[in-house]
Amino acid sequence: MRHSYQPTDMFLSPDVVFTAPQILKTLDPTGSSQNASQSLKRTMIPSASIQSTQPSTAKTIPETDLIKWADFLHDLSITHSSFGGASSVYADNLSSINNSRRKIIDRYLTVENSLLKEMADPLYKLVYPPQEAPLKREDNTSPMVLPAEWLVLARRIRQLKTDAVKSNEPFSEASEKALKSFLKSLPFGKAPSIFLMESGNLRAVWRGIDRRQIALQFRDEDDLQFVFFFKRNSEQIRPAYGRDSAEGIIRQIEAFNLSGLLF
Amino acid sequence: MPSNPSTFSYHLSLSKGDNLDPKHHIVRYVKPGQMQGEEINGGAFLARPTDGNGVSYNWIEYYPDPLETQMNCIRACARLNYAATGKLVKLNIEKTLNEIKNVIGDLKTTVNYNPLDPENGYPADPSHALMTNIPEDGDALAEAIGDLIRDTLIETYPAKG
Numbered sequence: 001m002r003h004s005y006q007p008t009d010m011f012l013s014p015d016v017v018f019t020a021p022q023i024l025k026t027l028d029p030t031g032s033s034q035n036a037s038q039s040l041k042r043t044m045i046p047s048a049s050i051q052s053t054q055p056s057t058a059k060t061i062p063e064t065d066l067i068k069w070a071d072f073l074h075d076l077s078i079t080h081s082s083f084g085g086a087s088s089v090y091a092d093n094l095s096s097i098n099n100s101r102r103k104i105i106d107r108y109l110t111v112e113n114s115l116l117k118e119m120a121d122p123l124y125k126l127v128y129p130p131q132e133a134p135l136k137r138e139d140n141t142s143p144m145v146l147p148a149e150w151l152v153l154a155r156r157i158r159q160l161k162t163d164a165v166k167s168n169e170p171f172s173e174a175s176e177k178a179l180k181s182f183l184k185s186l187p188f189g190k191a192p193s194i195f196l197m198e199s200g201n202l203r204a205v206w207r208g209i210d211r212r213q214i215a216l217q218f219r220d221e222d223d224l225q226f227v228f229f230f231k232r233n234s235e236q237i238r239p240a241y242g243r244d245s246a247e248g249i250i251r252q253i254e255a256f257n258l259s260g261l262l263f
Numbered sequence: 264m265p266s267n268p269s270t271f272s273y274h275l276s277l278s279k280g281d282n283l284d285p286k287h288h289i290v291r292y293v294k295p296g297q298m299q300g301e302e303i304n305g306g307a308f309l310a311r312p313t314d315g316n317g318v319s320y321n322w323i324e325y326y327p328d329p330l331e332t333q334m335n336c337i338r339a340c341a342r343l344n345y346a347a348t349g350k351l352v353k354l355n356i357e358k359t360l361n362e363i364k365n366v367i368g369d370l371k372t373t374v375n376y377n378p379l380d381p382e383n384g385y386p387a388d389p390s391h392a393l394m395t396n397i398p399e400d401g402d403a404l405a406e407a408i409g410d411l412i413r414d415t416l417i418e419t420y421p422a423k424g
Contacts, residue, residue, distance in 0.1 A: 160296055169296075195304035196296035198311055198400055203304060211414060215305070217406065227305070227407045239366055239411075241403035 149191040153183070160196045170200025178218035179204060182246050189263040206261040211237050214258050216249065224249050230256040274325055277376045285357035289320035289374060289392055290337060292422055295348045303352065303416065305409030309400040313343070317393030320374065323353065325390035335424050340388040342379075349422035359415045366411055367404070372396045 157176060164171035179194075179202045192204035192214075203217040210231065217225040226249055228240040240256060253259050283289070297307035310318045321340075326333040334351065356374045363372050373395050379388040398405035 156299065163296055193299040193302040193304075195299065195306060197304075197306045198309070203306060205302070205304065207302070213410065215406065215410060217306075225403050225406065227403060227410055229410065237366065239407045241407040243403060 149189070152191045153194065156194045157202070160194065160202070164196060164200070169196075170198075171196065172200040172202070172218075174220050175201040175218040178221050178224070178246075181221065182216070182218065182224065182249075185246060186250065186262070190261075208261050212258060212261060214253060214261050219243070222246055226252065228252070228256050228258060230258055274376075279376060279378060281376050283322055283356055283374050283376055283392060284324075285360065285374075286355075288323040288353055288355055288417070289394075290323055290334070290351045290353050290420070291318070291320045292341065292343055292345060293350045293352050293419075295346050298348075298350060303350070303413050303419075305406060305411070305413040306400070307352070308394075308397075308409040308412040309405050310397065311400075315393070317375075317377070317395040318397050320354075320392045320394060321388070322376065322390045322392045331424075334420055337390060338422070338424055340386055340390065342385050342388065345422035347421075347423050350419040351422055352416050353418045353420070354412065354415055355417055358417075359412055362411050362415050363408055367408060370396050370408075372408075 157179070161171050161176070163169075183204070190206065192206045195203045195205065197203055197217060201217050201219055203215060205213060205215045207213045211229055212231060213227070213229040215227040219225055222245045223243060224246060225243050226241060229237045230240065231237055240252070244252060253262075277283075291308060293303055293307040297304040308318060313319075321337040323330070323333050323337070326336040337351070338345065360372055360374070363370060374392055375395060377391050377393040379385075379391045381387045397408055
């Protein structure tokens with residue numbers, strides 16, 4: 001099976017459909033249930049460039065359905081995480097998982113059943129953790145961004161844009177483009193919070209529990225306004241703020257030792 | 264009329280532009296686009312085009328206890344259309360001003376009494392207050408201050424009660 005997804009896929013416009021959708025079969029390689037929820041999240045979002053192992057079942061599914069999938073599977077992952085304990089505990093709850101699987105199929109009857117079964121397989125793999133390698137890109141490096149995070153981001157941006165249009169408030173297309181362009185270039189694993197400024201620009205914020213933060217307002221393609229909160233040899237946070245190019249921002253994140261907030 | 268006599272006499276003694284008691288509290292409306300889940304953007308604490316010469320807040324202790332009454336009075340005088348999913352964010356004046364001073368430096372930021380008279384069909388907003396000496400939105404320093412203010416928030420309430 002060829003796994004070659006690109007983060008850009010998750011930013012396709014709403015009218016683009018994803019082809020050959022497939023839940024990736026890679027789950028928690030350790031079989032540890034503590035990571036099961038995250039593992040499910042990592043595996044649940046198909047991408048346009050992923051090739052199905054069963055081409056005959058390939059079918060296009062609108063992105064809106066994928067979003068429903070993401071929500072639903074995420075809820076399920078929380079449900080199953082709440083069982084706690086080792087994978088044997090999941091096995092004890094097999095009937096519950098079966099019910100969930102049936103629920104998915106019932107809910108999406110319009111989609112080919114065989115495909116649905118394929119997509120629901122990760123639930124079974126929570127019970128029987130597979131002995132497969134973690135998700136790798138074609139060049140055998142770890143993926144830069146988890147597909148689920150990209151879907152969350154795409155959905156958030158779309159929501160902000162829709163709300164702005166409805167309330168007749170500014171929304172900067174240039175800012176949106178700059179944000180997407182920047183995020184594609186940035187190795188992160190945790191989606192930032194995205195906000196809409198009064199100016200119509202988007203702002204991405206990563207915050208740590210220790211108050212450290214990376215906050216970036218996207219003013220234009222290569223014009224970012226940043227506010228970093230960092231710590232150096234004390235508990236007191238210190239601010240750094242200004243404007244820089246995308247490349248400069250990445251250098252500064254490293255210089256202020258903030259890259260840990262991205263994962 | 265405020266139920267707490269000391270508060271009542273205090274606010275009678277204030278004139279427009281006087282600093283509020285730093286022990287008191289203020290709230291600011293935050294739009295849905297400035298929130299994501301429980302996260303609030305520091306940009307929500309920067310001046311809006313409608314704010315005038317400072318950043319608009321409402322002084323909670325202007326109105327009588329309990330808090331529910333105070334919040335309802337503030338909502339009733341609002342000049343913005345509060346979204347159902349918007350929030351009112353509560354700050355303690357002293358904590359917020361100290362945070363700005365400690366992290367950024369002494370900008371001489373104040374929170375002063377700024378009651379609004381009825382105008383353009385809006386009722387009076389007698390608890391209105393302004394946070395002053397905050398750089399204009401668009402400035403990186405302003406954003407840093409907004410983020411610091413966000414970090415001092417005490418509680419949030421639904422914008423629509």
